Each structure stands twice: as C-alpha cells, then as structure tokens.
C-alpha cells in the first residue's frame with residue numbers, strides 16, 4: 001500500500017511543526033540551534049535511510065554536528081549483517097551512558113536492522129534501558145511522532161513493527177552530495193539465503209511503483225543530480241509483484257530518458273534473477289554504467305546450494321560470459337563469504353577458481369558470521385576460526401594481484417570521471433569515479449567537484465589510479 005509522509009491522514013507534519021517550534025524557542029533563548037549526531041552502519045540502504053533521518057531532523061529544526069559530545073540528539077542507525085557490527089553498537093552505547101550522565105537532556109535514539117531482533121531488544125531492555133527512542137526499519141517515517149511522544153511524556157518510546165506492507169512516499173531526505181543520489185526502488189528481501197539476517201529484519205519484498213520512482217528521479221535531476229543509484233536487496237526482481245508487473249530493464253530505460261541524469265547505477269543484483277533483457281538494457285542504454293556488483297558468495301555449487309543461492313558455479317560463469325559478450329568493457333565486483341558451515345578445502349578451491357576466471361575489479365570479502373535465527377546458524381560442521389582466517393588471507397592473496405592486472409588495461413586511457421570530492425592524496429587534488437567505478441585522484445581545483453571531466457589514467461595503484469586532467 002502506498003502512503004504519503006505529508007498526506008492529511010498520515011502526516012507527520014503536526015509533530016514536525018511542534019518540535020520545530022520547541023527548537024526555535026531554544027534557539028531564541030540560547031543563540032544556538034539544537035544539534036544532532038547521526039551515525040550510520042551497514043549498507044547503502046541504511047545510508048539512504050539515514051539521509052531520510054537527517055532530512056526529518058533538519059525539518060524539525062535541528063542542525064548537524066560531527067561529534068556526540070556536542071549533540072542534543074544522538075541517533076545510531078544500526079546493522080546486524082555480521083556480529084562485529086552489533087558489538088560496535090553495544091560499545092558505543094556504553095560510552096554514551098557517560099555522556100547522558102553529564103547531560104541528562106541528551107536524547108539517545110537507536111534504529112535500523114539490529115533492533116528488529118527480539119534477542120537484541122531483550123538485551124537492550126536489560127542493560128541499556130537509558131536509550132530513549134528505539135524504532136525499526138518499518139516505521140522510520142514516524143520519527144517525528146515518536147520524538148514528540150517522548151518529549152511530552154519523558155518516558156522511553158520503543159516502537160518496533162514486525163512487518164509492513166506499506167511504502168511511504170515523499171519523505172524528506174538530505175543528500176551528502178548535491179550531484180549524486182540514492183533512490184530506493186524496492187524494500188525487503190524474499191530470498192532467504194541461509195546465512196543472511198536481512199529478510200528477517202527488513203521484511204518481505206515490496207517494489208515502489210515506476211511512476212513514483214521516475215517522479216523522484218525527475219525531481220532530483222531538476223535539483224542538479226547527475227548520477228543516481230537505484231537501491232534494492234535484489235534489484236533484478238524489481239516490479240515482479242506490481243500490477244501490471246514492470247521489468248527492472250524497463251525502469252532503467254525509462255529513467256535514462258530523464259534529462260540531466262547522466263549516470264545510472266544500481267545494486268544489488270542477484271545472479272539468479274539477472275535476465276538477458278537486463279543485459280540488453282545495460283548494453284543499449286548509454287547512461288547505465290558499465291559496472292555491475294554481482295555477488296557470488298562461494299564458487300562451490302555444493303555450498304551455493306546449502307546457502308540457498310539458487311545458481312551453480314557454472315551458471316554464474318555463463319552469466320559473466322554473457323555480460324562480457326554484450327558489454328566488453330564491463331567491470332564486475334562481488335561479495336564472497338569464507339568459512340560457511342561445511343566449507344571444505346575443495347569448496348574453497350572452487351571459490352579461488354572463480355576469482356581466477358572472472359577477474360573482478362573489486363571484491364568485498366567476509367568471514368562467515370553466525371546470525372541467530374538463520375538456518376545456517378544451526379548447521380553442523382561450522383568451520384573453525386583459524387581455518388577460516390587462513391582461507392580469508394589466501395583469498396585476498398589471489399584477488400589483489402588480479403585486481404591490479406585488470407586495471408593495467410586502463411593505463412594511458414582517457415576516461416570520463418565524475419569528480420566527487422577533494423582528495424586525501426594531497427593539496428590541489430580531487431577524486432572521482434569512472435563509469436566503471438574506478439577511483440581516480442588527479443590535480444584539479446574544488447570547482448571541478450560535481451562535473452564530469454576527461455582524465456588520463458597514468459599510474460595504477462591497484463585500488464585506485466593517479467591521473468591527469470586532459
């Protein structure tokens with residue numbers, strides 16, 4: 001069901017106004033605005049949720065600060081994809097309790113994927129009861145209402161929904177960069193890969209209507225956005241549940257017609273749903289970048305089956321061949337998990353074999369992390385830590401020289417780079433990305449930020465290039 005953040009029935013507006021007035025009177029009294037600190041963990045989806053959180057807080061009259069110590073409102077948008085992400089949150093919350101003792105008016109909020117788990121809520125109730133606001137992934141848009149309740153009662157407000165069928169349109173959002181924007185095209189995931197917590201904390205798959213998405217892209221283009229990133233846990237199954245169904249390829253072709261948008265990226269693609277229609281759309285639509293994130297997870301068909309990924313090693317390699325045949329200059333990146341339960345030396349060798357054959361431009365590598373509630377957590381034959389670590393190191397040793405070799409093919413080429421920011425490489429340098437997502441640092445002034453400029457790639461540094469502006 002489609003709902004609107006600003007519609008009469010559903011509106012957060014009265015709460016926004018009330019909190020804004022409260023913040024404005026504070027500003028009049030003290031000469032400064034109340035400040036928020038928002039810390040984000042996890043994937044692009046969470047990062048985009050944080051842009052919405054920042055959008056709502058800004059409308060409510062808060063201004064950002066870069067330190068918890070200076071903040072009146074601290075919010076952590078959490079991730080639980082691996083255990084270390086959760087540990088980090090508990091560590092930070094412990095530290096916040098000291099700040100709260102010093103400043104009892106400090107409001108602490110926790111949201112995101114981690115708090116969708118009952119076991120986490122129990123732990124929070126027991127040991128971290130000083131957290132004032134807790135809300136999950138399904139009711140993010142209600143932040144103004146929840147904050148208003150807290151301010152009027154002084155009692156903690158913990159509001160977690162198990163599921164949501166609705167999609168809330170028209171939420172405010174504050175982008176980090178004026179010229180790039182993320183756009184949700186779908187929410188949730190139905191795939192239930194056996195290691196993964198996402199379907200439990202993000203709910204079932206729901207696609208936004210194409211009209212709503214295109215309207216958002218049009219508005220972003222009018223606002224100066226050149227590059228959009230379509231987001232979903234499995235973008236290739238976008239639109240299957242809409243009436244009538246809309247193929248993802250159609251959405252790409254339609255978005256590319258919008259003036260002002262120059263680059264279109266998307267993530268994440270599940271290999272099982274990547275259609276020839278999509279490959280054709282990528283090849284034929286100039287604005288769609290020749291870069292694809294295509295997680296393999298494991299090279300062993302046996303392990304892939306245990307992971308419930310629903311493709312084999314051979315099917316994945318065939319898909320890569322079809323992509324390269326249609327788009328010869330495409331760059332691929334991937335996700336790989338090492339140490340999934342039951343992974344043998346032979347299984348791991350299969351993963352190394354895929355790495356040798358595909359030639360990835362980037363790879364995100366993870367040690368398997370047991371997530372309570374997922375089928376893999378109770379599988380026998382959990383791989384011991386030492387073996388997993390050794391395999392992890394061997395995987396990197398296999399990946400990195402190949403990443404370097406692939407990038408050698410770019411040395412001397414002149415490619416268009418969208419300049420993103422001033423570079424940390426040094427004064428007078430900026431950095432940006434090519435269509436294939438290669439990071440390039442080169443000498444230019446900050447006025448080039450947001451522009452697409454031709455750059456000759458001169459020095460291959462494996463994970464980035466040094467270049468010269470032409």
Ligand code: SAH
Pocket residue numbers: 081082195196197198232233234268269270295297335336337366367368369370371
């Ligand atoms: N929807 C995306 C991935 C989302 S999670 C997809 O299907 O590709 C991002 C990555 O985290 C996954 O691709 C996987 O490699 C990794 N991951 C997920 N669960 C994990 C776990 N329990 N342990 C280690 N890595 C995990």
Ligand code: SF4
Pocket residue numbers: 189190191192193196197198199233234270
């Ligand atoms: Fe997790 Fe698999 Fe869904 Fe990706 S497709 S979010 S790995 S369950």
Ligand code: F3S
Pocket residue numbers: 041042043044045046078079080081113114197198201202
């Ligand atoms: Fe983490 Fe949730 Fe994303 S678990 S990886 S923030 S969907």
